[in-house]
Amino acid sequence: MLPEDLRYMGTSSESLLAATPKLVRWLGLVFTVLGGYIVGAGVLLAHLALGAFAGRKPYAFLVAALGGGFTTGLMSVVNLVIDSDFKFVLLAITALWLAALICYGFKARRPSGVGLD
Known part of the structure; x- marks a missing residue:
């Protein structure tokens, strides 16, 4: 277990191992x-980015928002709650996800032929 896990539970690794030897x-x-879940989510996100986003599919934004919210978003919230040593790394990843959604949203609202395409 990570140090922040033990801090959150108010225990030591020795006492956990003594109480639950198969931990x-x-x-x-x-x-x-x-x-495996992380790799699978990454593969699906790459597919979404290369296929649905590039093709401007109408469901791309919703899928990316839900997928990111349930993966990196939820993980970031939990790591804030347990005061994880990695909370800022996860928040940075979540910020990148949010920035990508915002950029996609701005591009989707811009009329075609306008801007630096």
Whole structure:
């Protein structure tokens, strides 16, 4: 477990391991699943960016907003709650996601042929 996890729970790694000896193995499985989820979300986001955004599909903004909100947005909120050491890194990633949505929104509202296309 990360130091902020132990701080949030008000315990030490030694006391957790003594109470739950299989915790390390379980956490390994949890993080394997989480890693797969992250890679899968990244693949879907890349597909969305290369396909739906480039093709200006009407559902692209909604999918990107929901996908980002449930992944990086939710992760950032939870990491703020537990006072994670990585909260600012996650907030930076979330800021990039929000900036991308804002840029997409501005471009979608601009009439075609106007600007620096």
